Amino acid sequence: MSLEQVAKRARVSTATVSRVLNGVDVVKNSTRARVMKAVSELKYHPNLHARSLAGGRSRTVGVIVSNLDNPFFLDVYRAVEADCHVRGYELVVANTHYRSEQLAASTRMMLGRRVAGLAVIVSEMDDNIIAELTESAIPIVFYDVGTPGGNITKIRVNYRKGMERVAEYLVALGHVDFAFIGHHAVLGPIDERFRALTDHIKAAAPKAKMRVIANADSLEGGRDAAAELLSSGSPPTAIICVNDIMAVGVMKEVRERGLRIPEDISITGFDNIQLSEFCYPALTTVHIPRDLIGHTVFASLVPDESGRTTEGREIVINPELVLRDSTGPAPRQPR
Amino acid sequence: MSLEQVAKRARVSTATVSRVLNGVDVVKNSTRARVMKAVSELKYHPNLHARSLAGGRSRTVGVIVSNLDNPFFLDVYRAVEADCHVRGYELVVANTHYRSEQLAASTRMMLGRRVAGLAVIVSEMDDNIIAELTESAIPIVFYDVGTPGGNITKIRVNYRKGMERVAEYLVALGHVDFAFIGHHAVLGPIDERFRALTDHIKAAAPKAKMRVIANADSLEGGRDAAAELLSSGSPPTAIICVNDIMAVGVMKEVRERGLRIPEDISITGFDNIQLSEFCYPALTTVHIPRDLIGHTVFASLVPDESGRTTEGREIVINPELVLRDSTGPAPRQPR
DNA sequence: TACTCCTCGTGATTCGTTTCAAACGCCTGA
DNA sequence: TCAGGCGTTTGAAACGAATCACGAGGAGTA
Secondary structure, three states: OOHHHHHHHHOOOHHHHHHHHHOOOOOOHHHHHHHHHHHHHHOOOOOHHHHHHHHOOOOEEEEEEOOOOOHHHHHHHHHHHHHHHHHOOEEEEEEOOOOHHHHHHHHHHHHHOOOOEEEEEOOOOOHHHHHHHHHOOOOEEEEOOOOOEOOEEEEEEOHHHHHHHHHHHHHHOOOOEEEEEEEOOOOHHHHHHHHHHHHHHHHHOOOOEEEEEEEOOOHHHHHHHHHHHHHOOOOOOEEEEOOHHHHHHHHHHHHHOOOOOOOOOEEEOOEOOHHHHHOOOOOEEEEOOHHHHHHHHHHHHOOOOOOOOOOOOEEEEOOEEEOOOOOOOOOOOOO | OOHHHHHHHHOOOHHHHHHHHOOOOOOOHHHHHHHHHHHHHOOOOOOHHHHHHHHOOOOEEEEEEOOOOOHHHHHHHHHHHHHHHHHOOEEEEEEOOOOHHHHHHHHHHHHHOOOOEEEEEOOOOOHHHHHHHHHOOOOEEEEOOOOOEOOEEEEEEOHHHHHHHHHHHHHHOOOOEEEEEEEOOOOHHHHHHHHHHHHHHHHHOOOOEEEEEEEOOOHHHHHHHHHHHHHOOOOOOEEEEOOHHHHHHHHHHHHHOOOOOOOOOEEEOOEOOHHHHHOOOOOEEEEOOHHHHHHHHHHHHOOOOOOOOOOOOEEEEOOEEEOOOOOOOOOOOOO
């Protein structure tokens, strides 16, 4: 089951078999046919480890994400996967479940695998890892952390702008009693979202009230956070969620408690995942173009046909408010 | 950046470095410390390709699925991932997007990677691939296809039973006008679901009407299928969906058209993904234990600590009807 | 002191590929 | 006649790590 067996059977050298398999077209047709025959007779499958060891280069890109269950990450992954497929690259994913120990392990694994490029799209970023990857030779994409330049591309979503849109929209609707529901990964973007929100609300409606609840990044986490929020005192008139998946969980709990959306409570999400359009009521959210992020990741990691890369730059993504049915004017009188 | 560099720096042989890195504890403490120091100074990461080439064995399991976007597959993946993590295995996924050409490519890739075991959980199965994998030496898990025995484990979900429960429940509620919404992967399990459904309904309610619509396996596919169904003639009183993700899409369209669920139309899903509980109204569905499937996959591919495997068996999974709010009695009079 | 038995290290070989430099037989132009 | 070219193929040296079969010391025993 090795090149040598195939070579022996086709009565050629291993070098020739290698050429046939790699499509180097200096091989005579009759020889090629003999080799192909031997390959299929032996059901030979080239050993990819040997191949990338000998070849040096790797045609594999790596992506590390925090939570594949969140469609946000999955969509980014999908876009990268599509590009990889087109250009004949392999893609390997690692899922950290927001655990920074797992992030370290995944990073080691990727480096050990000698990936051609690595995208790290996580919330639990660690300074040591940033430093180590920055010093490495391979193209790297960071999401919302690190310093662009050299081999480092930074993709930054302008969360501040997105959150400001949400805040200004809700304030315009007359809301003054807010709650923010987030998850435990408080670093980086999440934190930025929250700060942008409070800053803006404080400026636009100085008397507004703001509560904060955190739970897991999942449907259940959203539901549980809402349960905690709603069982203590009077409910807010607007709940701003850190992302759509949590918002859908929140809506479930709000409905179950007999509150109407948006008549009693307005709810917003973030990301504009597909589900946000399909849930009930359809969720007002902020669109983040995951496919653009994915394509940008690929373009930064792998040079295009003419050898160009976007490597080393900072790429800013601008979000957009999407109005749907989960938000409305603040209720006139306290319930 | 290779073993040799590390060895030189630590003034030992490569074999010793290898021992230290692999935890073979016949190395003197002082030597080990010297080696570790060199490793971290050089930021050395062992080349995994070289490692698995030299080592022979692979500690990697492969999983091929049809559609990672469908939480059903994602949940199975997650369960396998958890087991891999516990036992120190790596997991590599491939996503075929229901394309059998992609399935062939992914299979080749897995074999080339010399995975320790391979699970193929797809709807677009191909006889050649079944045959080839059956002849291979590595442990294989098939989902609803193939013949158990030897290196082949077959996991079979008793779709027939699940569908019968749905049918008998809806018939008992007085429904006689049904539609089935499925996706394009008509082979294998899907087909079984549909046949079981029609068989049972025909037996229990001979005069019942049954329509069939197919579309993509996604929220949008469900919505579009429902749109097609509802724009032609009078709507059915019950829509049975091949899985939850499509059912959620269907519900969206049904709501938009001003029909009430379940007063005007009952809707059922299949799989019991987490979303089915969080959508509105909560979806009546059939529970399929994805985590059990995932753990079974792992147990069939990798021998446990005492060397036992479930390899070679057929494992039947029994689904269970889960009643929620999307189903109710058939409306008394035609709308 | 001489013996065996361990502990710790070493050198050399192996894994399955890619790829470079060289060689093959044959032909051409000077 | 011979140097050089052509198209095709080959042999052998990498690639980076694991591991086998030893060997050099040191400790323990008689």
